[in-house]
Amino acid sequence: MMPENREKLRGVVWLIPLLLIVVLLFIVARPHDSYDYDGTPQQQYTHDTTSDTLERKLHPFDPNIADYRTMIEAGVERRIAVGIIRWREAGKVFRVKEDVALCYGMTDSMYFALEPYINIGDKYRIKTPANTEPTSHIDTTILLPFSLDSVGTAYLRAIGFTSRQADLVIRYRDMIGGYRTMEEFAECYAVDSAMAARLEPYIIFPERPAEPTYARPKITLPVDINSADSATLVSLRGIGSKSVVHILRYRELLGGYHSAEQLLELATVTEDNFQLFSSQIYCDSAEIKKICINFASPKELEVHPYLSNRMLRRIINHRELKGGWSTVEEMIEDDIFSEEEAARIAPYLDFGTHPE
Secondary structure, eight states, X not given: OOHHHHHHHHHHHHHHHHHHHHHHHHXXXXXXXXXXXXXXXXXXXXXXXXXXXXXXXXXXXXXXXXXXXXXXXXXXXXXXXXXXXXXXXXXXXXOSGGGGGGSTTOOHHHHHHHGGGBOOOTTXXXXXXXTOOOSSSSOOOOOOOEETTTOOHHHHHHTTOOHHHHHHHHHHHHHHTSOOSHHHHXXXXXXXXXXXXXXGGGEEOOOOOOOOOOOOOOOOSSEXXXXXXXXXXXXXXXXXXXXXXXXXXXXXXXXXXXXXXXXXXXXXXXXXXXXXXXXXXXXXXXXXXXXXXXXXXXXXXXXXXXXXXXXXXXXXXXXXXXXXXXXXXXXXXXXXXXXXXXXXXXXXXXXXXXXX
């Protein structure tokens, strides 16, 4: 073979591997669509360098009628789509956007991303008068006079409460034996000042009987505020009959007091009054009814005054993923509570491995 031919052959031999390497690099670097289990391309993600998060390309959807495929195509995550469908299978409907935030698996960041794309259809959306737009989840439904002691959750949802708020209003009503004044209604944790002011002109309260007079029994001081009855509490210097009612109601909601200073959280207990009776009371922590945090149902959790909507969602979501916690410090690490929130709720938590 001629020398020049050998040189050409050697050059071709070196060139072929280089071409193969270039082709492989092109194939690896080329973006590919990934496919869901049903054969449809998954939603692509774009990186947001300002928030360092991955965001889906979202599209409008109605959570009351959209099927699984439709929600996936709208950019809803699979587990959230499943949670929405399970909510519907349980016989519930989405009347306001905030209802979607209560689905299992939903986090605050997920809900805030989805909220602009949630469309509640006319069939289930709370109706508003023509040519008006609600400014929040409190709608502008035309109201008629009604009694709080006879309405149900469906009516409360229709006038602007979310499902959870409606349940809390009914539970608080049942616990106190009915709403007798606007002040009692406003004390319910599900009622904000705007809602109370909006509904006040339409609420019919029953005629209020005269307040009973309390005989002042002979008592032994100090008094345990977790076991004392109304007659015992009203006999203490500095506590009036109105304060007694609030102290007992709040005790029931909390599950008991772990510190006498918690009474200062009541609007009817002032600093001056507290100084008058604080030396006459103490708290027996053994009387506190604790929450089995690893097994309590959402309905058991949501009535506690110290647990917000945000905390409730995070407890349910994280508990499903990891199975529970052993200490309140673990819950701080999982961002369920801040240190301040944890210190407040810790006396009410039971981390037992088995439900009672």
